[in-house]
Amino acid sequence: MGRHSFASGLGILGLYLFALASLSATSLAYVGLGLLAGATAWAPQQLRARERRFQWIMAMSAVVAILVIVATAVSLRTIPAPRIAQIDEAISVLLLLAFPLIAVWTRGDERRVLKVLGLALVGLILGRLRHLDASNWQALLDGRRTGIDLTPLAFNAYTAAALVGLITLVPLLWQRIRAVRPLPGGAIAVIWLATVALCGYLTVVGRTRGVWLALAVIAAILLLWELLHLCRRGRDTWRPWAGAGTVLALTLAGLAIAWPIIEDRLQEEAQPIQELSQGNLDVIQPDNAIGIRLHMWQWGLQKVLERPVLGWGPGSSSHLLDQSGIATLIRHTDFHNGLLDLSAQVGIPATVVFGALCLAIVLTPLHAKGKNRHIVRTLVILLLLHLLTQATNFRMLNTDWRFLWLLFAGLCTGYAVSPRPEDTRA
Template identity: 25%
Template structure:
């Protein structure tokens, strides 16, 4: 039973990482299967009284962050009677997803997946999205690629998979040459997909992720051969990004020029552009927060008040096309007030603190690499969430929960399997 649980967890984690942005139903199907199998594993552990539960205080804090976020969101649904639907009516049960993630975490902490499935899943996922992006852009002639989904979560998740591949390259110097080659190609694929998606928010976040990677590389520098290797890594990374950005037909220059033009138009009173509508949503959001900071407006009520203001002519009509305010921070605060904001900070802050703590603690290279991945995931989603409501997007929320839970269970499993690893 234990061997079967470990194999199923490893296979599902690999499939989730590989297919999240590639297969349209992966964001829901794989977590549901994982939750069902997790129930069976937990039931086995309860029945088998000789089994020792491997949950500690850190796990308790992690689980509490997940469950508090879900409880506050469900409480908002209860008081308003309205469920979030997400883009294309795909996210009806979004508030319950953190509960499923907590269930999977409890099961995977007993029998964690194997780390190799994480690294190959990240690499395959980044390679696949890079291939899809290249096919859509150069073969189908699409200016912004997205694999049939919103280009923003597509580009953000692709960028994150590329950054996680770089984490493996940086922190696993003793890995076999074919795995290091896979990391290099995967990093290029993830970055290429981000560039071709035209997702400007991800480009703003990437320098922060790159800085974290360079700090990690500095910490492992003795194994790579000194300062020259670090300079070489920076030079190669800059060269690859410049080459991608300057390729003919790539939307980078056009998207940046468009952003500057949108700002100028907004300053002149025209809020109808892509960036102008987003700025209008943030302005409306902060006014909503000012009026009801305590408990917020709630699901459905926020949209009703926003649309009423649009009819009065206070905001551009374009903001009514969306079911969110294009910012996790603004949307959550306006919708669920101070409790929602605190639950969001816990959902970000608790995992970030735990992963950073384990990265600073040191240990073998596998544990440090996994801890670094956890830091990159949280920091990446914090940055993405400043300009897009990633946690109200079905792939965004599923991706965040799946990535942090999978990475955490692998990290804790590694710590417990290494002598003196805590």
């Protein structure tokens, strides 16, 4: 076996192991990442690409890494926080930059992309079934909030991603399944609708408002996407109308069915929502979710402006909130906003470059030529959904958010790497 063949086999094994374990088995997922890193180190030519977009993505990743390392070095000398905690948080930030390991072993090969997404979904299902005991069953039947051994935030992020993926990929899935014909078309449609309904139900009963808000934005983007595609195609076919109609119908149906739960959850914040709509920010107290976030963001922005260049150091958000003197803020460990937390910890320059990196990754599949539109749309929407969940929370340094980011960002970036014929057989 040649050097390249061995590296290729090791890389594919690591890719599929990471995909399968990323949403259910942290230790195995790290093993998969290790195999990917080892395979890439064994065949470093995998990282060489002529595509300028990939080079820019790698360059921005390097800039972020340098700024994070400098910010950490400074904070270790100046910030009164445990060094081990600061180094651990810095490593968590740097791990977000490992997505090229996924990119170079997928390279926009859509058969491989679909396998990775499918394995991630299988891993999620198997992992939750393993922890589905009587108490979780009862919680699901009663419509109570549960994560089935995950935090509700993580579980809802997973179910929302599965929901969106099942909807955006349905034309391709229908085509592929009908070609094999394992079941009659009606049975396939019933299974798909039941799976979508289950994912929707789990997302609603999870009562995670940040995920709901992200889904609302994604539904609007999807509808606009389909309408723009309809305008480009003209009116000579019913398919674009069907796509836009499906998105709209499922959104309205989901809202109608889930509205009592949504209304009950939103009713908890009725007073601050009313004050917010009237622009009365000063009268909102930090005794509810909206009030806590508003005061967090105001305090966080103040601390960011005190040290805008390198921030206060990785893992400093909890320390900064302790300084606020507000009891309801002290018990939290972050500012509940991805951009604000990153700015506070590693500075505005690193956050701006990381934001530009995210934008470049989102746009990468859209510039790919000759690729399946449904797969491209799915990857872009999934990555946008994942990023939008950080508007009202900060889980970017948690394993659950990081692994899903590595998957989606890596698959999108893979479209900036030209496929090698010998790398697209698995």
